Amino acid sequence: MHILQTLSEMFTLTDYAGTMVKKILIVLIAGLLMPQIDLKGEDGYRLWLRYEMIADQQRLTSYRKTIQGWHVSGSTATMQVIRNEMRIALGGLLGKSIPESDNVNMNGLVILGKASSPSLAEFKLTEKVTRVGGEGYLIFKTVSKGKNVIVITGNEDVGVLYGMFHFLRLLQTNTDISQLSVESSPRIQRRILNHWDNLDRTVERGYAGFSIWDWHKLPGYMEDRYTDYARANASIGINGAVVTNVNANALALTPDYLKKFAALANVFRPYGIRIYLTARFSAPIDIGGLKTADPLDENVKKWWKDKAAEIYQHIPDFGGFLVKANSEGQPGPQNYKRSHADGANMLADAVRPFNGIVMWRAFVYDNNVPDDRAKQAYSEFEPLDGSFHDNVLVQVKNGAVDFQPREPYHPLFGSMPKTPLMMEFQITQEYLGFSTHLVFLPSFYSEVLNSDTQVKGKGSTVSKIVDGSLERHRLSGMAGVANIGTDRNWCGHPFAQSNWYGFGRLAWDPAVTPATIAEEWTRMTFSNDEDVVKTINTMILASHEAAVNYMTPLGLHHIMGYDHHYGPGPWVKDKGRADWTSVYYHKADSLGVGFDRTASGSNALGQYAEGARNEFLLPQCPDKYLLWFHHLPWDHKMRSGRTLWDELCYKYDEGVSAVRQMQQSWQSLSNKVDIDRFKQVKMLLAIQEEEAVRWRNSCILYFQTFSSRPIPTGLTKPEHNLEYYENLHFPFAPGTRPKW
């Protein structure tokens, strides 16, 4: 009772009052001191929406002065969502309940509403708000009838929602809000997560447990997680979710499943998120009783039209279809000697009456092993430019092979000017260490988006193609293959959340820098402590380069374990087809290593516009793309002055060193980060270090059998021989493809 004595002494209360105070305080303090036994800790579930009380007292005081109440205009479902978020966010951040107010003439009020709502009439926003479009928003500070207020507004409810999350982000990152004048709208229209989730709840290339969609219990049992998923996405501007795998099962289009999707759509709608589905091209046969799925067959067309109408009955704002056709065994129009455009257009016509779209993937390769698989998507799609209907987007992976640790941008970007091309990034770390490696992907996304195709002269960046501005397309889109699963922290690794976050931020604005994303995310997810921010930012901004170095430096690619893609496998050969092996891609021999994609080789380089192509030629080709485009002798002289062989060894070693540096950095935060996540990340970094060493040793030993050169002195020698690494097996590595 020491504190109580002190308090009553301090206030020199009368005996009676003092006794009363004591009694009241006993009850209240008992409540306050109640230990946190809910095991809540920082389990990562809250993502970047933690809303912990602001630790900086000065900032807190200033915010509390600026924000004394809030008013939400309107009562739609989205406005209710805004109310709920404001209540919990401000209560958490400011450490006290901030009242919702009916009185709009109040100092320190935050007013949220559509520009057209009566509460905002006095601000005469009509003209100004028009500029930000359907999803954009304005946030500004102003004086209304003598009172200082903050206005968050947009043309539509969802704009206000996005504006609110922007405003909350400012508070979460402790930003000065004494001057506020924000105008923002998305540069890309369809900002979509692709879930490769199967109907049996396995997730292809999923490393965070299993599918968060509990199909069996849907639609009767609705988990809170569905709502929290929608909240998290809305907070970073994601407005669509393809909830089923591109390797699709037609049963997803049967009425039982449509009811399940509709239940999810109902949860997502107030958050501005639409549902999309993957369409298995053979569905008219699989579940429709037809004998063909030929896209030019009238019965097939009718079946899809009817199916689309049925889907819209269940989900009035259904977004449309994502299709993987004639790729890796999936059926498609080519089965009927029709083109990808024939297939896409037929589906596009089916959803057109309802304003639906079709996203048609360009990740294709047929059963004939090509001279260079990197060329195939271009070869098949470039000639089709101009033949797609106007509600079709062609969805192109960031690179021409397959989500490698690093790839040059896909040559289709810039090569189909008449077609809106959608970017497909992979957030889940299929080739980047699953969910145990800390790899910050916005660095890589930005590298791709900022690549200059030069198709219309310098400055024709990939981002200008994706956002549609280069060719003034009506539609634009960016997809990210989700890294979300049933793991409590959503993504398996606390830091993997940053890739989900960063994808959303870049889809809204491809110009946001990785450094900005890193800082925002760190402040919201961990702490605003400057040491923590600086240390974590340094760690994560270097992490992608580190992973590339210990996995596939200097442009090496596709040398991972077979099938599950876990760990190194440069020795993989003699599989079902040549382009599923590693030797096909690295082409190491006694003379050298690398894939010659110049005119003397596969000439994949010829698929790039001239300006860009020249930059990939020797000698100017950047080291990071060297072996992607060139087969070079082991003694090739590098920029560093070293031979190629020595440089390769050094790069692998640098990758390992960088991981060890991350471990040290993390250890320095032991008292500055909550114990739960500190321990988790520490364990994960230890795994990453071990696997980085395995990558380095495996690859150096393997390539040494060709180079016949010694490992440079000063570098650590592998502790096992090559045979040891070749004989490691991981029969149940997670995330492999579904068996059906």
Place this chain on the structure above:
Amino acid sequence: MHILQTLSEMFTLTDYAGTMVKKILIVLIAGLLMPQIDLKGEDGYRLWLRYEMIADQQRLTSYRKTIQGWHVSGSTATMQVIRNEMRIALGGLLGKSIPESDNVNMNGLVILGKASSPSLAEFKLTEKVTRVGGEGYLIFKTVSKGKNVIVITGNEDVGVLYGMFHFLRLLQTNTDISQLSVESSPRIQRRILNHWDNLDRTVERGYAGFSIWDWHKLPGYMEDRYTDYARANASIGINGAVVTNVNANALALTPDYLKKFAALANVFRPYGIRIYLTARFSAPIDIGGLKTADPLDENVKKWWKDKAAEIYQHIPDFGGFLVKANSEGQPGPQNYKRSHADGANMLADAVRPFNGIVMWRAFVYDNNVPDDRAKQAYSEFEPLDGSFHDNVLVQVKNGAVDFQPREPYHPLFGSMPKTPLMMEFQITQEYLGFSTHLVFLPSFYSEVLNSDTQVKGKGSTVSKIVDGSLERHRLSGMAGVANIGTDRNWCGHPFAQSNWYGFGRLAWDPAVTPATIAEEWTRMTFSNDEDVVKTINTMILASHEAAVNYMTPLGLHHIMGYDHHYGPGPWVKDKGRADWTSVYYHKADSLGVGFDRTASGSNALGQYAEGARNEFLLPQCPDKYLLWFHHLPWDHKMRSGRTLWDELCYKYDEGVSAVRQMQQSWQSLSNKVDIDRFKQVKMLLAIQEEEAVRWRNSCILYFQTFSSRPIPTGLTKPEHNLEYYENLHFPFAPGTRPKW
């Protein structure tokens, strides 16, 4: 600020003091009102170990007076576990931090320690404590050097741990502790959860998500959930876990996996829990490079001896093997014309040097469809009585078919007096509605345990056979097939936790009544509010009978959906083998329904001892077992006075009504139960009601095709025809068997 005005008015404080009070209160109440933004809610993760502050003020005051400090003697890992649990439990329950004390001469002290520890020397416990054995404990109130203290002690650390959880249970259930004199020890030695968890993290017959064992990330990444799993089990006396599926994969015995199991064993050890593994009988071939797995082959024997030694290198307290052999396609000794005893004894010899045991399952059926599958386990095992080595337990399912909603006890109980028989219950609801049906299983477990085999005269209950007392066996055991998965609330359904809880309690003491278990669990899991306790207890104690009624009343069995076992399937026929169909079991025809297991039929009844057998004969056979043992005409006159057909219809309808009654009862608690679980259970009960109706309608319509009799007037008519129900398909119902 209304509350503050009221308070200051009420206490008529002086102005100054009043102002001070207000200021203090504003700060404190702001803290208290801080919104629960951690999304913690009551998500079920805490199970029955919630440790919420005691709401009954009188009880709280009394506890706070009685418990003013605690002292733990010793510093072993288990004692650290006890410290941690005492700290969070008392802090939560008593709403304030209760200090750990070094001073053992203090009023209101709870002293925890081994009877042999110096702190407890004065109590002279040596003789008394001997009686409770290695796992038992004493809890008593006494006066020590003039101070009132509570002593919790045992012979071993784990006894103290169990005693502590018993003591905490008393507090959690608001039990009067003014007089305390508890002496308890387990009646059954091996109290084990069987996890049917596969190496790919699917769970056979698992309905709460996927395996909590993240094999890929083990041993490097250790989840908090592993510790909380151990805590929960220890709190109910479970002391073993078989962490892999009985349909086993030999890879689990390779070094990579042994390291993963060892990591789990290290977490479990302080909680008194041992790891056991399933042994695939063909492992010497699968991973050992041998050509045979013949248990009498010297190389095979040596392989297993070496393997056992290797396992004990990793896990010094490894418990032993659980084996499913020559059943449902699993390999076994019969492949080599050896007996089950030959197989079991060979493995038993391998683990004997390390005090390991073998649990050999009696759930067998070979490829020849027998006249009555219910007879097969008995036929194969009864002749082997006396031939098993003394570290072998034969593990017998509670009934002779397969975990049906209700079964008479297995005739092997009482038929193998020379062999310790281990009980195998199923906690996961394979045949009882998966994780969406509220079915309280301790009612059924008790029904089985209290069944009287009469093999040594009246009173030869199944529980006396299982606990070994009837034949004075050295070993005893009870296994429960776990219902645990990755779902946040562990078991999928908030009420499914009660089956895990109840299994543990009954394994410790088979005499605990279902009513006691229900009340303990409800108080700890939901509330001590008398209305809540009464309402929930009434719901759950009637729930098993309800499920039996809407699924398989009057002794019907095995009429569920094929393969996945989801929903009704009385029409299932023409499958791979006759005893995988429903028609094999219900034998409905125009004359009647039921399986004649009397002497005129399969004579499975002959496997029971005479006294028990007689009770299953007509006319005395209880209604609940009627169609299990007898094929009876549709017009058979029932005890109720109705015909069998009418009674069947009434029973199905009663099942549905009982579910609706549960819905009403639950609704009455809308303001008395936290909103999160209230909503969850409400949704789940709605699903249960829908599925109960489907069961009723499907079965009545199906059996009506044989009975050709009308549904009795007054009962609801099915809203669809039989064809409708037969055509419902659930291709991705969860929990099916692994494909490898």
